[in-house]
Amino acid sequence: MKLEHKACLVTGGTKGIGAATALALAEHGAKVALVARQLDDEAKETLRRVEAMGRGCVFIAADVGRPEEATRCVEEATRLLGSVDVLVHSAGGPANGGLLDLTAEAWHAAFDVHVHAIFHLCRAVIPGMKQRKEGAIILISSAAGLRGIKSNVAYQTVKGALPQLTRALAYEFAPDNIRVNCVAPGVIRTAFHAQMPPSVLQHNLENRIPLRREGTSEQVASVIRELVTNDYITGETVSIDGGLTMRIC
Numbered sequence: 001m002k003l004e005h006k007a008c009l010v011t012g013g014t015k016g017i018g019a020a021t022a023l024a025l026a027e028h029g030a031k032v033a034l035v036a037r038q039l040d041d042e043a044k045e046t047l048r049r050v051e052a053m054g055r056g057c058v059f060i061a062a063d064v065g066r067p068e069e070a071t072r073c074v075e076e077a078t079r080l081l082g083s084v085d086v087l088v089h090s091a092g093g094p095a096n097g098g099l100l101d102l103t104a105e106a107w108h109a110a111f112d113v114h115v116h117a118i119f120h121l122c123r124a125v126i127p128g129m130k131q132r133k134e135g136a137i138i139l140i141s142s143a144a145g146l147r148g149i150k151s152n153v154a155y156q157t158v159k160g161a162l163p164q165l166t167r168a169l170a171y172e173f174a175p176d177n178i179r180v181n182c183v184a185p186g187v188i189r190t191a192f193h194a195q196m197p198p199s200v201l202q203h204n205l206e207n208r209i210p211l212r213r214e215g216t217s218e219q220v221a222s223v224i225r226e227l228v229t230n231d232y233i234t235g236e237t238v239s240i241d242g243g244l245t246m247r248i249c
Contacts (some may be wrong), residue, residue, distance in 0.1 A: 002138055003231055005203035007081035008228075009074065011035040011064050011117070014043035016190035017089030017140065020217035022057075023049055024225045025086065031056035033077035035091065037063050053118030056081060064091050065112035065134070067120045076126035084125050084230055088138045089118055090110035094155035106175045107154050118165060125179070126178060135178040136228045139166050143186040159184075163237040172234035179234035181227040186241025189214045210243035 008025045011127065012018035013034035019042070022032045032050055034041055039059055050057040058080045062073040077084050095102070095110035118139060129135025144152060145159025164181040185194075188202055196204075207213050220240050227233055239245050 001085070001134065001231055002029075002088075003029070003225075006085040007031045007033065007077065007083050008071075008088065009033045009077045009084045010088045011036065011073070011121070012025040013088070013090060014040070014046045014059075015195040017185065017188065017217045017220045018088070019046045019223035021088050021090060021138075021224050022046060023124055024218070024221040025049045025088075025228065026053050026057070026231070028225065029055070030086070030235040031081050031184065033058050033060055033073075033081055034082075035060045035062050035073050037061065037064075037065060047216065053082055061175065064089075064117040064121065067116070070117050070120035071124045074121060078128065083128055084133065085109075085129070085134065086138075087121060087125050088140075088224060088228075089121060090140050091138070095158070096152055097154070098151040099153050101151070102154055106238050108145060110154040110158045114181070115161050115165070120161075122169065126173060129178045130176045131172070135173075137159045137169065137180045138224050138227055139176065139180070139182040141182050143239065143245050144183055146237075146239065146245050156215060165234045166237060174234060177231075179227075179231065181233060181235070182218060182237040183223055183227070184239045184245070185215065185220050186239070186244040187214050187242075188220060189216050204244075208244055208247065209241070210247060211243060213241060214240060 005205045008030045012020045013022045014036040014209040060068040064070040139162045141162040171181040
C-alpha cells in the first residue's frame with residue numbers, strides 16, 4: 001500500500017507508540033486522524049508536528065473502550081478524511097494485579113479497551129475497506145502477551161488475545177485484500193514503562209534483554225509502517241523487544 005493520500009486512523013495516537021506511528025505514516029504522505037480521550041498538550045503537539053509536514057490531520061475525542069464511541073470515531077474520521085484506509089489500534093494502558101488482587105471492574109475494563117474496542121472498530125472500518133478492496137489493520141500486543149509475567153493477569157491475557165485475533169481477521173478478510181498484522185513491543189522508552197522502578201528496569205536490561213537496552217517508539221513505528229506498506233504480509237505478529245522473548249535462559 002502506498003501511503004500518499006491514504007487516511008489513517010490511530011487510536012491512542014497522541015503519545016508514545018501511537019504518536020510515533022502517526023508521524024511515521026504522515027512522513028510517507030498519509031492523512032491522519034488521532035483518537036484520544038482528550039485534547040491535552042501532548043495531543044496538540046502531535047497535531048502540530050503532523051500539520052507541519054503539510055498533511056491533513058484531525059483530532060477525535062473518544063473513549064474507544066465504549067462500543068458507541070469506537071463506532072463514532074470511525075464514522076467521524078471517514079467524514080473528515082473521506083475514508084479510513086489504515087487502522088492502528090494503539091489505545092490501551094496498564095492493568096496491574098494478580099488474580100486475587102484485581103477487581104472485576106479492572107478485568108472488564110482491560111478487555112474493553114484492548115480487545116472489545118478492536119471488535120467494534122473493525123466492524124465499523126472493514127465495510128469501507130471491502131468496498132475499496134484494500135485496507136491495513138495493525139494491532140499492538142506486547143511481549144507480556146507472548147510470555148508469562150508475574151502479577152499482571154489481565155494485561156497479559158488481553159495482549160495474548162491479540163495475535164490470535166490478528167490471525168482470525170487476516171484469514172477472514174484476505175480475499176478482500178485487507179491485511180491484518182500485529183506488533184509485540186518489549187520494554188520501550190515511553191510513559192507507560194516510565195512507571196517501572198529503576199531497579200526493575202536495570203534488572204531487565206542486564207538479565208532479560210539480550211541487547212541490553214530499551215527500545216524507542218520510533219523503532220516500533222517503523223515496523224508498523226512497513227507492515228502497512230508491504231502488501232504481502234498478513235496474519236503476522238512481529239516482536240520488537242531487543243530479544244526479550246527469544247531468550248532461553
